[in-house]
Amino acid sequence: MEPIVIIGSGMAGYGLLRELRKLDRETPVTVITADEGAAYAKPSLSNALATGKAPEQLANQTAAQISASMNAEVLTHTRVIRIDTAAQQIETDQGSVPYSHLVLALGADPIAHGVAGPAAGKILSVNDLGDYTRFRTALAGKKSVAILGGGLIGCEFANDLAAAGYEAAVVHLGASPLERILPAPIAQRLSESLAAAGVAWHFGRRAVSAETAGNGITLTLDDGSVLTADVVLSAIGLRPRLALAQAAGVAAGRGIVVDRMLQTSVSGIYAMGDCAEVEGWVLPYVQPLLQQARALAATLAGTPTPVCYPAMPVVVKTPVLPLTVAPPAPNQPGQWSMEMEAACLVARFKNEQGNLQGFVLCGQAPGLRSELTKQMPSVLP
Template sequence: MSEPLVIVGNGMAAARLVDELAKTALGRYAIAVIGAEPRLAYNRVLLSSVLAGETASHEIELKPADWWRHHGVTVKYNCRAAEIDVGRRELRIENDESIEFSKLVLATGSTPLRLKLPGADLLGVHTFRDSRDVDLLLTLAAQRKRVVVVGGGLLGLEAAYGLAKAGARVDLIHLMDRLMERQLDAPAAALLKSLVERKGIRILLNANTARIHGETHVEAVELVDGRRIEAEAVIFAAGIRPNVTLAMEAGLSVNRGVVVDDHLQTSAPGVFALGECAEHRGICYGLVEPAYEQARVLARHLACGNAAYHGSVVATNLKVSGVSVFSSGDFFGVDGTESIVLNDASGGTYKKLVISDGRLTGAVLVGDVADALWYLELIRSRAPIATIRDRMMFGRALALPSRRRDAMTFSLP
């Protein structure tokens, strides 16, 4: 008889775990997926493309309904998990139904931060995180509303781009002195700002939000320095926090995220966590690729019990507000490192490679990211680069002889 495995969350991490389990442990587990959103798992990275009208909502679905049925997976969406009883090995969902499990996986993701500001409870204040948020923002854009987006990280830029392309008038305000300060160095961020502003988005840096004005509905945003920005809506896109409420109430060990070991197991035997809600060796990864790596490891562990996760080399490889951006490794450059830089602001291209002890240790690319995966593999493998150093900036095609290019084919999941 198949062992009951319940996955709480129906996002990208959960879908990848089921996909990996279908390859490694088909038939061993009777899998049930419980998701709070009112639809099947979808590619959250493409929400801004839906908002911008570049992609239809149904096109970002990760797997069609018949795929889940073909693999014998029970999917309950629009269904919120309410309580985990670790001792009784039961999960209760909000309609009082209980589901027994032998093993349980938490893939509950994150929730968007809502800044605690005067006026944050006014009508017209929204977040940008899931497909329901996209529907609200599309309505704002269709009405040609004037919108202020708070946050100059990935989420904020994506919200601003999607809204502007859909017809809204957009101001983006960011607390820090540059955009995407965790993923880009100062020159790369400056180029990104210039490229985004060409799309009709006004960007204000060093802009600390003080309050939101309005009687019942948003009318303006006031900054700490006294500047006032007229607005009819405000979008908070200032970060996320791991969704750990269910785990905490169940008595599992929680810091910022649900604490897991190298087998992705929580403090309770047979209960696992992965993706944005999980904290491994003190790190919560808020990116897709680490979640996919965790899914592969957990699937192998559930299949044969001998796989371990040792952490991820974080990389950002995305199209941000229509601009291709990549960064990985120590791209800021610590003492003792060297940097090779190509900065073509007019051409919309910036490249920076950081070298230490004869190896590539970090990279930042804006505009031209054609060789991003090659640079990422060099960083991960710590391969010596002495023989290609003088040509490396110009890409894999020029850096490697043809016979070596044929032998070195890299890909990401």
Template sequence: MSAAAAPHVVVVGSGLAGYGVLRELRKLAPDASLTLVTHDDGHFYSKPALSTALAKGKIADTLITTSGEKMAAQLKLDLRAGRMAEGLDREGKVLLTTGGPIFYDRLVLALGADPVRPPIDGDAAHLAIAVNSLDHYREFREKLPDGARVLVMGAGLVGTEFANDLVTTGYKPVVVDMLGHPLAQLVPAAIGDVVRDTLAGHGVEWHLGRKVMAIHKHEAGGLRAQLDDGTEILADVVLSAVGLRPNMDLARDAGLTVGRGIKVDQTGRTSDPNIFAIGDCAEYPQGLAAYVTPIMAAARAIAPSVLGTPTDIRFPTLSVQVKTTTYPIVLLPKPVGVDGQWRLTDDGGAGLKYLFVDNDGATRGYVLTQDRCQERMEMDKLLIESLRETAA
């Protein structure tokens, strides 16, 4: 596409998804007009690194890889930092922001996801911190005294990684989750039990099958949480890690089609042909895809689609490394809505190996632990070949 024909592209959101699309756009259209709108400073950093930053001795400022100003210079874009996207005039193709209207030819929504805020009673419920951004992490560290007792609400991926990070750096995490074992939606119970016992051996306190009902300020300082069975937990800080919800208010209010996220087709296009969505806010035909690998794959396809060459997103095998250094795990989650069972195929001294086998006998997911994590590439290759054979 020539520079004269290149559209003015506005991207909302400065996370990995937003910057991923902008990088790909700049490669394809060196002279295109690109504008980035973000409510924060536009600094680039790795969000997955937030749950391992303590062990690496990182504070918020040292997690920044590249400042917003440098990113703007490198990508030759107009950075509109500190601006909230308030609405869309789709007919006029105008993004309404707190800094005024911005006209676009194509718009890319990289809005991310917002932390789920469970209903909790008590005069200190609002003090629970959900760490989903650099600013959130800064607040968390500022409120974290040395050796603090930290109540972690949620034992999913983020909550378990934070528990590992906290306990290996001298803090005292207490984890509460309604389900029966850590990583319950990702791994079979037997592996969840090993994760629980391993972290307990390092000092993590678990309250599984339980729910936080209220958080109160404690008379002697700190916080007092009450569980549904009457148990009281004293803590210096409460970290909420109960999940994320795709940010789709802007899209919904503008009349775009939404479901679990902003619905897009295989090219990343929404129900409006001039608007695309990517990352944690997007619901692809395959469903939500909130990890780094699918974001980068989507960016490589959405950029040419935005510039007028529709390109299908081709997601690679979406395996995940769980950052629990006390008990390493690599997994490929079982597909949502697919029935089957986890089967233990190896329990040798090198680690555990489970395969998720669907009702048709096809392997659709896996979990590797400890030294068996090295088999990740081999397993990904086998599953790709298996899916191709099934499709044929």
């Protein structure tokens, strides 16, 4: 019997394996991963300094432990090069592997920063444990970090670095952090809270070139101003990995296109996690991939199950101003209003009928958070 093959050992690939094994201990499963296959919670990469964790402490299980506990083969340091949909097999840099069903849990690539100059190659990004280990090695004995991008990941790293005593500067094209998902007064509060913690902001700017300056890097910004830091981290966003699927004739848009069964345009091939576009939604967060893992596990175990997305607020890990954000759907008509409640600032986005379509909660109030989440419409009912 050919195995179910999962490409990817991130939270999506391993999440599916765990859910599948709750339902079916025996069907052969092979996980193939280009990295070392350690299981870790990727969100912990942007608050590991504050939690005092070294990179090697972030892995919960090795590939061998997963393999033993999940009765699955895990092929590490193995890169998939091609999918042969006609022969139902994949080609890797270590040989071919046949499959009964194939799951693409390929993740996403950091968007290229576009900075020119001789030191551009020294700019780091953090999208997996290996990247994070390199980042922490680069930080050793250093004082200052410039971050490109003031979105979710950029703000979290800025907070974590500032709290750990580094001088953090953020170069951000927008006029305020997270401006696409936060109403202006809350974005303002976030920028002020991070500034009070020592973060220097360069709003409305992007870095255009990087030169070596002693052991550090001098960035030239698009207004000609310069900024020198020991380490530069790019956090300008991620783009789903599509090339493998596209080369095999699997339809892709912003992500690998799947239906509610997580089935791609090719029968027997599924996609999930950061690489997938589910009915137009590309949601590169943990909660959606957990929903996907449960649904796809049931399908693969013999009970066809469409994925459902409830409202899934995202927690922004900025302890200087803890935020929970459930953005309204794009182009959703409505208005923001703000009030203080349970010692928290709450922004509600309501439509003309007065129904809650989005919210932002500033502060820690788990009860209020679950109350607001309950009032929100499902993303995919």
